[in-house]
Amino acid sequence: MSTTVPSERLAQFLWERHANPWSGWTRVFAFPVLVYAILTRRRRLFAVAAVAIAVNPVVLPQPEDAQAWTSDVVQAERYWTEHGKHGTLLRAFDAANLPVTAGALYAAYRRKPRATAVLTALSMALKFGFVSALVRHYESEIADFEDAAAGADDTPDRTG
Numbered sequence: 001m002s003t004t005v006p007s008e009r010l011a012q013f014l015w016e017r018h019a020n021p022w023s024g025w026t027r028v029f030a031f032p033v034l035v036y037a038i039l040t041r042r043r044r045l046f047a048v049a050a051v052a053i054a055v056n057p058v059v060l061p062q063p064e065d066a067q068a069w070t071s072d073v074v075q076a077e078r079y080w081t082e083h084g085k086h087g088t089l090l091r092a093f094d095a096a097n098l099p100v101t102a103g104a105l106y107a108a109y110r111r112k113p114r115a116t117a118v119l120t121a122l123s124m125a126l127k128f129g130f131v132s133a134l135v136r137h138y139e140s141e142i143a144d145f146e147d148a149a150a151g152a153d154d155t156p157d158r159t160g
Contacts, residue, residue, distance in 0.1 A: 015078050018057040024070030027056055028124070031101075035120050038108035073131045076138030083141075090137055093130035100126055 017023060030053045037046035063071060080090065104119035 014057045015074065016062040017060050019071045019074040020060045020063045021068040021070045023056050023060045024068075024073060027053060028127075030056075031124065032120055035104055035108045035116060038105060039111060039113060039116050069135075072135050072138075076134045077131070079138050079141065080134055089133050090130065093126055093133060097123060097126040097130060 030049050034046065034049040034053070037043075037049055100119055101123040104116055104123050107115035107119055
C-alpha cells in the first residue's frame with residue numbers, strides 16, 4: 001500500500017516524464033513559437049504552442065535513460081524546487097528572467113518585432129544561464145552530500 005498522497009504521485013509522474021529530453025527541447029522551442037504567434041496574431045499557432053507546453057510532460061514517456069543534459073536540468077530543477085531555492089546566482093537569473101519574458105510577450109502583443117526578438121533572445125539566454133547554473137549547483141550539492149556520507153562511513157566503529 002502506498003503512503004504517498006495523490007498530489008505527490010502526480011508530481012512524481014510529471015517530473016519523470018519531464019525528464020524526457022524531448023520534453024525539455026520542445027518546451028525550449030515552444031516559447032519562441034508562442035511569442036511569434038502573439039506577434040503575428042496567429043491564434044491557431046498560439047493555441048497549438050500553449051497546448052504543447054501544457055500537455056508536454058503528460059504525453060511524453062518517462063525516458064529509459066535519463067543521461068541527457070536536459071534530464072540533468074529537470075533533476076536539478078526538481079531538487080531546487082523541493083529543497084528550497086538556494087543560491088544567489090540562481091535567484092538572480094530566475095528573478096531577471098520574469099520581467100524579460102513578460103517584456104517579450106508584451107512587445108509581441110504591441111507588435112514591436114525588434115523589441116520582441118531582442119527580449120525573446122535575452123529571455124532564452126537567461127533561461128539557459130539559469131539552467132546551466134542550476135545543474136552546477138545541483139551537482140555541487142550532490143557531491144557535498146556524497147562527501148559527507150563518505151566521511152561518515154570512514155568514522156571508526158566504537159562498539160567494541
